Amino acid sequence: MKAFAALLDRLVYTPSRNAKLRLLADYFRRTPDPDRGWALAALTGSLNFPNAKAGAIRELAREQTDEVLFALSYDYVGDLAETTALLWQTQGDAEPPGLADVVETLRQAGRTEVRGLVAGWLDGLDATGRWALLKLITGGLRIGVSARLARVALGQAFDTAVEEIEEIWHAVDPPYGALFAWLADGAGKPDVAGRPTFRPFMLAHPLEERADLDPADWLVEWKWDGIRVQLAARGGERRLYSRTGDDISGAFPDVLAAMDFDGVLDGELLVRDPASPDSSDPGSADPASFNALQQRLNRKTVSKKMLAAHPAYVVAYDILFDGAADLRVLTLEDRRGRLEAFVARHDHPDIELSALLDAPDWESVAALQAEARRLGREGLMLKRRDSLYEPGRKTGLWFKWKRDPLTADAVLMYAQRGHGRRSSFYSDYTFGVWRGGELVPVGKAYFGFTDAELAQLDKWVRNHTVNRFGPVREVEKRLVFEVAFDSIHTSPRHKSGLAMRFPRIARIRWDKPAAEADRIEALEAMV
Amino acid sequence: MAGLRPEDWLKATERGLWCAPADLYIDPVRAVERAVVTHGHADHARPGNGRVLATPETLAIMQARYGDAAARQAQPLAYGETLDLGGVTVRLVPAGHVLGSAQVVLEHGGQRIVVSGDYKRRRDPTCPAFEPVACDVFVTEATFALPVFRHPDDAGEIASLLASVALFPERAHLVGAYGLGKAQRTIRLIREAGWDRPLYLHGALQALCDLYEAHGIDLGPLEPAAGRDRAAFAGEIVLAPPGSLSDRWSRRLPDPVTAMASGWMRVRQRAKQRGVELPLIISDHADWDELTATLEEVGAPEVWVTHGREEALVHWAARRGIRARALSLIGREDEDE
Numbered sequence: 001m002k003a004f005a006a007l008l009d010r011l012v013y014t015p016s017r018n019a020k021l022r023l024l025a026d027y028f029r030r031t032p033d034p035d036r037g038w039a040l041a042a043l044t045g046s047l048n049f050p051n052a053k054a055g056a057i058r059e060l061a062r063e064q065t066d067e068v069l070f071a072l073s074y075d076y077v078g079d080l081a082e083t084t085a086l087l088w089q090t091q092g093d094a095e096p097p098g099l100a101d102v103v104e105t106l107r108q109a110g111r112t113e114v115r116g117l118v119a120g121w122l123d124g125l126d127a128t129g130r131w132a133l134l135k136l137i138t139g140g141l142r143i144g145v146s147a148r149l150a151r152v153a154l155g156q157a158f159d160t161a162v163e164e165i166e167e168i169w170h171a172v173d174p175p176y177g178a179l180f181a182w183l184a185d186g187a188g189k190p191d192v193a194g195r196p197t198f199r200p201f202m203l204a205h206p207l208e209e210r211a212d213l214d215p216a217d218w219l220v221e222w223k224w225d226g227i228r229v230q231l232a233a234r235g236g237e238r239r240l241y242s243r244t245g246d247d248i249s250g251a252f253p254d255v256l257a258a259m260d261f262d263g264v265l266d267g268e269l270l271v272r273d274p275a276s277p278d279s280s281d282p283g284s285a286d287p288a289s290f291n292a293l294q295q296r297l298n299r300k301t302v303s304k305k306m307l308a309a310h311p312a313y314v315v316a317y318d319i320l321f322d323g324a325a326d327l328r329v330l331t332l333e334d335r336r337g338r339l340e341a342f343v344a345r346h347d348h349p350d351i352e353l354s355a356l357l358d359a360p361d362w363e364s365v366a367a368l369q370a371e372a373r374r375l376g377r378e379g380l381m382l383k384r385r386d387s388l389y390e391p392g393r394k395t396g397l398w399f400k401w402k403r404d405p406l407t408a409d410a411v412l413m414y415a416q417r418g419h420g421r422r423s424s425f426y427s428d429y430t431f432g433v434w435r436g437g438e439l440v441p442v443g444k445a446y447f448g449f450t451d452a453e454l455a456q457l458d459k460w461v462r463n464h465t466v467n468r469f470g471p472v473r474e475v476e477k478r479l480v481f482e483v484a485f486d487s488i489h490t491s492p493r494h495k496s497g498l499a500m501r502f503p504r505i506a507r508i509r510w511d512k513p514a515a516e517a518d519r520i521e522a523l524e525a526m527v
Numbered sequence: 528m529a530g531l532r533p534e535d536w537l538k539a540t541e542r543g544l545w546c547a548p549a550d551l552y553i554d555p556v557r558a559v560e561r562a563v564v565t566h567g568h569a570d571h572a573r574p575g576n577g578r579v580l581a582t583p584e585t586l587a588i589m590q591a592r593y594g595d596a597a598a599r600q601a602q603p604l605a606y607g608e609t610l611d612l613g614g615v616t617v618r619l620v621p622a623g624h625v626l627g628s629a630q631v632v633l634e635h636g637g638q639r640i641v642v643s644g645d646y647k648r649r650r651d652p653t654c655p656a657f658e659p660v661a662c663d664v665f666v667t668e669a670t671f672a673l674p675v676f677r678h679p680d681d682a683g684e685i686a687s688l689l690a691s692v693a694l695f696p697e698r699a700h701l702v703g704a705y706g707l708g709k710a711q712r713t714i715r716l717i718r719e720a721g722w723d724r725p726l727y728l729h730g731a732l733q734a735l736c737d738l739y740e741a742h743g744i745d746l747g748p749l750e751p752a753a754g755r756d757r758a759a760f761a762g763e764i765v766l767a768p769p770g771s772l773s774d775r776w777s778r779r780l781p782d783p784v785t786a787m788a789s790g791w792m793r794v795r796q797r798a799k800q801r802g803v804e805l806p807l808i809i810s811d812h813a814d815w816d817e818l819t820a821t822l823e824e825v826g827a828p829e830v831w832v833t834h835g836r837e838e839a840l841v842h843w844a845a846r847r848g849i850r851a852r853a854l855s856l857i858g859r860e861d862e863d864e
């Protein structure tokens with residue numbers, strides 16, 4: 001438990017991704033089984049203890065001191081688990097519990113036993129250990145580590161490509177004995193045949209130079225404005241995976257219901273707009289906006305009402321498995337034939353085929369790209385006809401050509417210190433546009449400028465500060481940014497009522513007077 | 528003197544605690560004719576006073592910081608020596624806070640009042656340990672007077688610093704430490720953990736480190752951080768005042784791991800606010816257990832609480848039958864310790 005607590009403690013304060021990976025990899029290498037497996041389960045959100053409730057912790061905390069001192073302490077610290085960890089008065093000299101003991105015991109424990117068990121463990125730990133224990137059992141680690149990051153670290157720890165780990169991830173269970181035996185001890189790779197595990201996606205590079213591409217070598221299709229998903233059905237089990245390999249099946253029972261097949265597809269998850277005039281013919285209707293899709297994301301479960309308001313469906317791009325046959329070794333052209341046959345055979349209205357676009361020359365490709373925004377597409381995909389399905393981003397095989405961004409001139413309002421390497425720079429910028437005579441914030445950006453420009457901006461912020469709030473400075477409303485963004489949508493959570501998607505600083509307009517920046521009406525017209 | 532009450536001869540005034548019969552202010556916040564200064568931290572030792580009574584070490588620190596403005600006339604009083612001022616006997620006793628730090632023991636009319644200044648109870652290799660003195664009134668600080676503050680063993684904190692240096696050998700480790708006391712104690716603790724490489728110093732720390740060395744505290748090899756190649760800091764430990772941690776000064780270091788040695792690091796929200804990546808809980812103030820143990824040890828039936836989280840300590844004392852009240856002196860803020 002001590003090593004796990006030290007890891008969590010360090011991760012909480014570490015902003016940089018690389019440093020997090022180093023800490024995690026170091027832990028996975030040094031820690032024996034099954035502790036490291038349980039730690040991996042905790043980090044990837046695969047553990048929960050339904051019988052351990054925050055209420056029990058609150059009771060334990062209150063017994064540590066009188067009401068006045070508890071209230072003053074809780075008020076000062078602001079977090080119940082942390083307050084409890086710090087207030088705890090150790091009784092006797094108990095042995096510190098091991099992580100595996102804690103997890104295995106707690107999984108068996110009944111509701112009435114939890115309190116006594118936890119109290120005993122708290123006695124054996126120091127303040128950091130107590131904090132980690134309480135975070136672990138109440139399930140709220142919140143240490144800025146995604147399941148994907150934990151897997152990348154695992155790959156780094158044992159010199160294994162993360163794609164290889166992802167392939168078997170959904171077929172292994174905590175505390176991952178078989179996984180670590182393979183990674184650390186040279187045992188065989190766990191067998192996943194017959195299971196609907198995640199297969200790493202093939203990804204595209206942004207299209208920068210197109211002059212020397214011959215259109216005849218490429219298949220062109222829309223890049224749909226949804227989220228990339230993988231549909232895996234094998235041996236009677238069905239799973240829907242996100243691009244990061246997270247299992248999102250629980251949020252999309254409608255898609256799962258449509259997966260009455262045996263195979264693995266790559267596609268785009270979209271939602272329909274039931275109010276749209278041509279919704280009676282699902283095949284020809286355009287999907288609802290990305291904003292509508294967002295209502296369905298990041299949910300563990302979904303209500304009937306939500307299913308009816310934003311029904312989900314999939315546009316299929318590619319096929320990885322047809323039954324047990326691994327098609328990733330075929331060329332795209334051959335896979336496309338298999339995909340068309342598969343979708344036709346399956347014949348379900350919620351699994352559509354992504355149409356191939358007719359683009360015999362560059363003029364027609366460019367014309368399609370120019371149409372993307374009007375049609376609500378994110379852009380174009382260009383894929384080499386002879387490309388095999390290879391995990392990751394392989395050079396020269398697949399390209400994405402996004403629609404041109406929208407731009408607006410906005411005024412810098414606040415600047416905040418960055419993290420890690422940028423902690424001495426004011427590098428996160430909040431900007432706004434005019435509503436009447438007042439500026440309202442419309443977005444925040446922290447990239448799009450060079451290091452030299454960052455140094456200039458930092459200096460400008462320091463010289464034009466009018467107010468300080470901790471790490472944030474309010475500045476004189478004088479500097480204009482040309483902000484580029486992919487799209488803008490309404491958002492009740494923002495004061496301006498608008499939120500930008502993927503904003504970045506396109507240009508710093510040192511020359512432009514703030515009064516000539518855009519007005520809110522101009523942005524509202526872009527929604 | 529029948530009927531003499533402690534508050535008749537030691538009063539909280541706008542300028543600070545004032546001992547009336549001796550016309551003596553303790554750590555005055557504004558300039559006065561006669562002052563006794565408990566220790567060299569800026570919120571206790573201010574420039575511009577007339578006659579200043581303090582330990583020789585504290586006077587040396589004031590001289591280093593303020594030059595001629597330290598005092599019109601410095602009056603050294605070593606630990607244990609006594610001085611009579613208008614019928615009040617004054618004595619200074621080690622407080623264990625920083626080099627030269629003292630409690631002020633005042634005796635008058637058969638009563639004894641001890642003003643703690645800032646203090647701690649755990650071992651500090653850079654100054655003599657706190658000596659408890661039995662008294663009628665104990666005037667205590669309360670910087671960390673909440674039961675959530677229980678400082679861990681400082682060797683463990685240094686071990687986590689050195690473990691991090693081993694894990695990130697290509698980065699510098701930048702440790703924020705208050706310039707008087709914390710910096711030198713942290714350096715000593717790093718030396719005790721076996722680190723004998725040079726430590727690199729922000730320019731603002733140099734003078735006080737020299738002063739500690741002149742008082743016989745061996746800090747090992749120290750080098751200025753200025754004028755050195757960025758790459759030369761990889762795998763090294765650099766110390767700077769807390770205010771320089773995320774300032775432009777730190778850009779000379781290669782992707783530094785920002786650490787901070789302070790009792791405030793115990794609470795995550797406070798450590799995060801400071802943008803600290805490696806909090807080191809090392810404090811020069813008593814934690815909750817030290818404060819309450821000290822109150823029991825000195826056995827004073829009456830306790831005055833000066834600065835910090837007075838409410839909690841007053842509450843604790845009252846429940847043990849000690850008459851306790853908060854003095855709420857002005858000009859005392861949480862020390863950036």
Ligand SMILES: [Zn+2]
Nearest residue numbers: 568624645862
């Ligand atoms: Zn002090």
